[in-house]
Amino acid sequence: MSRSLTDFGKVAVVFGGRSNEREVSLRSGNAVLEALLDQGIDAFAVDGGQALISAVTSGMVDRVFNILHGGEGENGALAGAMQVLQVPMTGCGVLGAAISMDKVRSKTQAAEAGVDVPRGWQVNATNAQQAVDEITASSAGPWIVKPSNEGSSVGLYRVENKTELASALEQVLSLAPVALVEEFIDGDECTVGIVNGQVLPVVRIQPAAGLYDYEAKYESQNTVYHCPSGFNEKTEQALQEDARKAFDALALRGWARLDFIVDKNGRRYFLEANTTPGMTETSLVPKAAAAHGWEFQRLVREILETSLEEGRHE
Numbered sequence: 001m002s003r004s005l006t007d008f009g010k011v012a013v014v015f016g017g018r019s020n021e022r023e024v025s026l027r028s029g030n031a032v033l034e035a036l037l038d039q040g041i042d043a044f045a046v047d048g049g050q051a052l053i054s055a056v057t058s059g060m061v062d063r064v065f066n067i068l069h070g071g072e073g074e075n076g077a078l079a080g081a082m083q084v085l086q087v088p089m090t091g092c093g094v095l096g097a098a099i100s101m102d103k104v105r106s107k108t109q110a111a112e113a114g115v116d117v118p119r120g121w122q123v124n125a126t127n128a129q130q131a132v133d134e135i136t137a138s139s140a141g142p143w144i145v146k147p148s149n150e151g152s153s154v155g156l157y158r159v160e161n162k163t164e165l166a167s168a169l170e171q172v173l174s175l176a177p178v179a180l181v182e183e184f185i186d187g188d189e190c191t192v193g194i195v196n197g198q199v200l201p202v203v204r205i206q207p208a209a210g211l212y213d214y215e216a217k218y219e220s221q222n223t224v225y226h227c228p229s230g231f232n233e234k235t236e237q238a239l240q241e242d243a244r245k246a247f248d249a250l251a252l253r254g255w256a257r258l259d260f261i262v263d264k265n266g267r268r269y270f271l272e273a274n275t276t277p278g279m280t281e282t283s284l285v286p287k288a289a290a291a292h293g294w295e296f297q298r299l300v301r302e303i304l305e306t307s308l309e310e311g312r313h314e
Helices: 022-038 049-057 077-085 094-101 103-112 128-138 162-173 214-218 233-249 284-292 296-308
Strands: 011-015 043-047 063-066 120-124 143-147 157-159 178-183 187-195 203-206 224-226 255-263 268-274
Touching: 011 022, 011 049, 022 043, 022 296, 043 049, 049 077, 063 077, 063 296, 077 094, 094 103, 094 268, 103 120, 103 178, 103 233, 103 268, 120 128, 120 162, 128 162, 128 178, 143 162, 157 162, 162 178, 187 233, 187 284, 187 296, 203 284, 233 255, 233 268, 255 284, 255 296, 284 296
Parallel strands: 011 043, 011 063
Antiparallel strands: 120 178, 143 157, 143 178, 187 203, 187 255, 203 224, 255 268
């Protein structure tokens, strides 16, 4: 249901921050801020969580549009602070954010809900050498190695053999305390956005070469996005159903983007959830929303309206 402008009050758009995704967050935040202002909504920019708390305690904020990628914006810290301060915010609460940021736990939750996930191993600095031996003894590879708690494909590697696996784990464990190693699945990466109760069309992703990593997401001009996805109707609907199951299993609220891969036999695997997805010119949720018939301003307003829901925090 559409709300009047006065329902929103003063909206703080929080973006930037200190995570590895700062630059992307700045781009997303500026796009969101412009869309809100163009609709006559009383919105203003805030850079990072600490500045947001200062603005809230100064009485400047009625609600928050969170577009702070990674770090405190997606790990539950910001949601917890706003819960304590009793300020409504877009996106999920503490529980959903914490589960989703932890890729190991989020896959466990999704699997328990009946959604397939790739075979994987959790690795830390203490058990890294033992893990390399166990993984290579039980799986032929290739493997994907990534931090268990970073977004936007930061620190993502594909490795082919034991030596490369050990090297990639060393790199990833310099970024995060826990790494996730998964069997590589040869197939089509895709994503499903859910916004304000609406499951959006599937977007299929075609990197020019190699992995859909940070460069392919935000720097390459050669990554191709297909929406309509090109999947048959059965697969499209099954992916949307999987997304809804994972969304609920991870205790998500408001909006999120759920990533999958579909192998050559049509089997679907859940990869991860993003609780504060990108809103840049190359971002996936805006592409899906456009295919659904929502222009960017409508999408931004739909997201903002989720902050008006009762029981915003778990």
